[in-house]
Amino acid sequence: MVSLRFPFLFSQPTSLPGTPQNHHRNTSSRHFSATLAAATGVGAAAAAGVAVVSQNPNHPFLQNAVNFLFRDHSSPPWGSLSLADGSAPVVESKTGVSFPSVLGNSLELLGIGLRKKSILGLKNIDVYAFGVYANGDDLKTLLSEKYGNLSATELKDNKDFNNDLMEADICMTVRLQIVYSKLSIRSVRSAFEESVGSRLQKFGGSDNKELLQRFTSQFKDEYKIPRGSVIDLIRERGHILKTTIDGKEVGSIQSKLLCRSILDLYIGEDPFDRRAKEDVEVNAASFVQK
Numbered sequence: 001m002v003s004l005r006f007p008f009l010f011s012q013p014t015s016l017p018g019t020p021q022n023h024h025r026n027t028s029s030r031h032f033s034a035t036l037a038a039a040t041g042v043g044a045a046a047a048a049g050v051a052v053v054s055q056n057p058n059h060p061f062l063q064n065a066v067n068f069l070f071r072d073h074s075s076p077p078w079g080s081l082s083l084a085d086g087s088a089p090v091v092e093s094k095t096g097v098s099f100p101s102v103l104g105n106s107l108e109l110l111g112i113g114l115r116k117k118s119i120l121g122l123k124n125i126d127v128y129a130f131g132v133y134a135n136g137d138d139l140k141t142l143l144s145e146k147y148g149n150l151s152a153t154e155l156k157d158n159k160d161f162n163n164d165l166m167e168a169d170i171c172m173t174v175r176l177q178i179v180y181s182k183l184s185i186r187s188v189r190s191a192f193e194e195s196v197g198s199r200l201q202k203f204g205g206s207d208n209k210e211l212l213q214r215f216t217s218q219f220k221d222e223y224k225i226p227r228g229s230v231i232d233l234i235r236e237r238g239h240i241l242k243t244t245i246d247g248k249e250v251g252s253i254q255s256k257l258l259c260r261s262i263l264d265l266y267i268g269e270d271p272f273d274r275r276a277k278e279d280v281e282v283n284a285a286s287f288v289q290k
């Protein structure tokens with residue numbers, strides 16, 4: 001199947017019912033690295049008001065054709081697609097997993113990606129799709145004084161900005177949507193042990209076994225994780241990491257180190273999906289800019 005990747009924009013809703021007005025909703029648009037599976041697929045997605053996103057190489061000819069067909073005439077003609085309804089969910093095209101563009105009224109989708117894992121060093125499987133969300137007002141309040149005058153290009157790959165995104169007291173959520181159908185809770189625990197464990201060690205030294213154990217023990221044997229399960233890793237104010245499985249809270253731990261370690265998996269130095277990280281930085285920048 002031919003696919004292509006290009007960044008596209010979708011405009012924000014003017015307001016959501018019961019949501020306080022946020023000027024970003026009216027004035028900004030977000031950027032996602034997009035791969036459109038095929039022009040017909042794009043048409044169906046656009047008609048359905050859904051943005052399709054994933055990670056694949058460029059294909060300029062198709063890109064041109066798709067942009068011509070679907071561009072909003074107020075947007076740049078090349079490399080961007082503006083959907084009429086900015087509140088449309090965004091779909092990760094390889095897996096078909098869909099992410100709401102706003103979570104719980106205040107968290108804005110900044111980027112989506114795919115977590116792959118190799119089994120026995122042989123087969124690479126798609127384990128889950130993920131979406132990174134942040135509170136736009138927190139981004140502005142906490143980061144705009146320091147970074148408000150820098151462009152999105154200057155903020156992408158800017159180590160200080162990236163560190164502050166992970167360390168500041170910004171409400172954020174990473175939503176994992178399981179796509180691998182044979183996942184056991186035991187493998188979830190051991191995957192977290194490995195990935196979060198390595199980050200705890202990196203940022204906090206070797207003496208964090210108890211913290212890691214507190215976190216991983218939240219994933220109890222009685223929970224089932226079939227395909228379609230949703231794990232939310234929620235950083236609340238005060239660096240509290242709340243974890244939910246299919247909307248049910250399974251635990252809550254106050255630890256800046258743990259929150260930072262979790263975020264590092266998705267937007268840190270060596271993220272699971274580099275393009276997702278780039279999108280998060282560029283979209284976070286749009287909230288921060290003065």
Ligand SMILES: CCCCCCCCCCCC(=O)O
Nearest residue numbers: 115117127187188191192195
């Ligand atoms: C057979 C593969 C098992 C992988 C399970 C990953 C489940 C969630 C773990 C989240 C953290 C991570 O991605 O490392």
